[in-house]
Structures are given as C-alpha cells and as structure tokens.
Amino acid sequence: MADALNARELRQDEWREKLAMFGLSLPALVLVFAIIVVPVGWLFWLSLFNDEGVLSLSNYTRMFDSKSYTRIFITTFKVSILTTVFCVLISYPFSYFLSQLPKRWAAIGLFTVLLPFWTSLLVRTYAWLVVLQRKGLVNEWGIELGLWDQPLKLAHNLNGTLVGMVHIMLPFMVLPLYASMRAINADYVKAASNLGANPTRAFWLVFFPLSLPGLLAGMVVVFVLCLGFFVTPAVLGGGKVIMVSMKIETLIDLFFNFGTASALGVVLMILTLAVLFLAHRLLRLDKILGERGA
C-alpha cells in the first residue's frame, strides 16, 4: 500500500520535474513564435486577399496564369538544378580524394573548404564579380595572353550566377559527402578486390552505393538553399536572372504589394518544405533498407 503511494508520488515528482525542465525551452519558443510563426502566418493570411481586400485566391491563380511568374519559377528551378549538378560533379572526386588521404593531410584539404565556408557570402560574391566582370581578371588575362579578343560576358548573366552559386554551395556538398565517405570501412573495398573485382568495379559496386546517403543529404541541402537564394543572383545576375526571392523583394520594395509577395513566399516555402520532407522520407527509407540488408 505504502509502496504504491510512494510510487505514485515519485512518478508525479518525476513528471513535474520533466515539465519544469521542458519549460526551459520556453524563451526560445516565444522568440520563434513572435518573430517567425506569427509574422509568417500573418503573411499567409494577407496572401488570401486580393487587391480590393476581398477574400480570394487570385494571388495564387495569378502565378499560374501569368507568363512572367512561370518564367521566374522556371529560372529558379533551372539555376537550382544546374548548381546542384555542378556541385555533385565537383564535390564527388574532391571528397573522394580527401577521404583517401591520411587524416592529418585531409584536415589541410578541408581547410580550403572551411575558409570560403566561413567567409562572408557578400565578400565571396564580390570576389567573383572582380574576377569575372568585363574588365575583370579573367578577361584582362585572357586578352593579354591572346586567348580571345573581345571581353567575354562572364558576369551579369546566368554564367556568372552559376559560377558564384556553385562556389558558395560547394562546402554544403563536400562536408556531408566527406563525412559519409570517411565512415566507409576500407575493408569492404579490400574484400571486393580480394574476391577478384578490379578497382573500377570495386568502386562502383561497393564504395559508391555506401557513399549515397551523404551525397543525397548534400544534394538536398544545396538544392533547398538554392531555391531561396537572393544575394548572389542579384549581384552576379545583373538583372538577367530573376529568381523567386528577387521578385518578392521587388514587389515589396517598389510596389509595396504584400498580398502577391506573400503568396510567392508561401509557394516558395511549401516547395522547400516538400523537398525536405521527401528527402527525409527517402533517407529514412534508405536507412531502413540498409538495416535490413545488414
């Protein structure tokens, strides 16, 4: 009898303590609610009214009817997909190289990834502008060496935007990819060789599949970050590459049109969260399959 009472008291005590500890996250919750959830919710509410203040979906239907909005979404996807593809092509061999080095040497190699990662985004974008513009380094040197006569159009267009964005996104791809490659047990590859696979076969049948989770994680992060990118295309695109974020900024800055801007922002957010959610399911699935396989 007394034991049962004691047990109940103890359980209540534990519960009370857990709740108190849980309460420590309250300041953070209040901050996120006040600065993110309420304002974004408010914007969503605004996006449901048309210019006359009547409840309607016109802010959303406009996106599908108007050619200019379709073009902006196509540009956004094109830039994001191309950046992700280039990042994969560059990161994979580089991460593989780093993962094969002794840890001490790999740390030096990783420093070349971390340095740009920590450098201000704006500084890096500016650096590319200096390198790529009409009177920039590449053009000056190319003409001096006689490689081409007229300055090439490297900045203020899609090329410049892509170069800048790939440079900025590379660390987000290299870091998870390197981590997953480091975690691969070298004995697996050795076992494959021992069983008669040549290096190419051992790589594609053993190493590559094991590196896929890191590759997928990197691709998702890069793609999602690209979708919402603003600074680099605004500076290096020279007004020729209009992404969704930039359109939103123009709508607010020039027209103070919160309804349309919010609708665009909401669609951008839904796209982003959808990609994240899908990736979450996919990567989870991968893990389940992996466990079952093992």
Added chain:
Amino acid sequence: MNWLSRPVSDIQITHGSRLWLYIVSGLIMMFLVVPTLIVIPMSFSDSQYLEFPPRVWSVRWYDNYFGSPEWMTATWVSVRAALLTVVVTTPVATLAAYGLSVSNLKASRWIFILLITPMMVPVILIAIGIFFAYAKLNLNNSMFGLVLAHSVLALPMCLIVISAGLKSYDMNQELVARSLGASRVKAFLVITLPQIRFSVISGALLAFVVSFDEVIVALFITGGEISTITRSMFLALRDQIDPTIASISTVLIMVTTLALVLTQVFGQSDSP
C-alpha cells in the same frame, strides 16, 4: 621504387593511375580559395579598376573605408548587433538545449524541430514577415528589432551545436552533484557548463557570424542610422562597384579567418 607506380593502399590501384584525381582536386582547391584571397592584394591597388598584380600599390581604399563616417557607422552597427545577438541567443539556446535534453519527452523532438524552423523557411519570407510585423510595432530601424530578428536566425545553428555537445555529456554527473547537496542551478553551473563550454563557445561564435553576415533581413528592417555593413555593401555592389569594398572585404576575410582558427582550436579540445 617510383612513387607513381607504388600502390595507394592494400588495393592494387597505384598513385600513377590516380594522378588525374590529384590534379583535379588541386584545381578544385584553387577554385575554392583563390578567388577570395585574390581580393586581398587587389585591395592595395591604386587604380579605380582593381588590378592583379597591382601596378601601383597604395592604401587609398583603406583610407576611404576608415575615413568614411557612413562606413564606420555601419561597421559599428554590425559589430554591436552581432555582439548583442550572441548575448541573447547563447543563453536562450543553451537553456533550450539543456531543457529538451533533460526532459526527453516525446514532445521534445517536435519542439526541437519547431525551434530550427528559422533555418528551413526561406529567409526572404521571414524578412518580409518581420518587416510587416515591425511596421505595426514601430520596430523597423531599431537596434532592438534587428537584434531580435538576428537572434531568431542564429538560434537553430547555436541550438544544434550545443545539443550535440550535450549528447556526449553524461548527465549522471549532475545527479551526483545534486545528491551531494548542490542545487540544480549550482550543479549545472559547476559541473555541466564547464564540460560543454566548447560547444557553447562554438555556438556563440556561430551566432556572431550569422548576425554579422546577414543581408536580407537587414535589407528590409534597417536603414538610415541603423544600417548594417553587409546591407551597405550589398546596395553599393548592386548599384556600382566601389573599390572601397575590396578593402572592407579584406578586413572581413581577416576577421573570419581568425574566427575559423579559434573554432578549430576549441573544436579540437572538445573531442578527446
């Protein structure tokens, strides 16, 4: 034996057959580092069009930067905002990380996800949302509003780093202290905090960098006297290219390199 024909490891592949990989990786490392670093010598060029290597060396763009009241004001606004962001975010994130890790309820995971949403929602949407809300509250163009906004943006990174630090910490040590008579607060301050201090310091550094580097929210909610340096740089870049930005960039590269070295030092001592 020739290095090129020597095998890389226990598998048969030789350094020679991997030569292409070494060359490609060297080029990638140059691609990563050179464009940023090349700004440093160029900022000492005397010409309006930055040259490399500079034909005439001078510090005129540094004079321009350090002599301009606008740039100096913007720099101090950024530094103050970043320091205040650290002061707000670090304790809030530490409390949340500790609370969620100790309570360990089912809801804790969901709260964690909610707290890192600022990282997942597109920044532009957050920016116009805050701009709109601040317009009603008259908080635009205020240091208070800027610090609040930056604190929320810095919260996810800070929380993730500190939570990771707590994961490898054995909470039983705190129970021991409490069973010996220490209060919960004392046990946390004397036993737990010193052991997770490197994660907390890394989190604080990250918060500083997030705030100092932030452009988009500052673009909307600040202006006039309270304009951050990145906002001024962005506007200057979009309109015309002022070589002064090269000198500012060089200063920023120095600062971030220092921060990177600091985190490497702290990060190293965190893992046994």
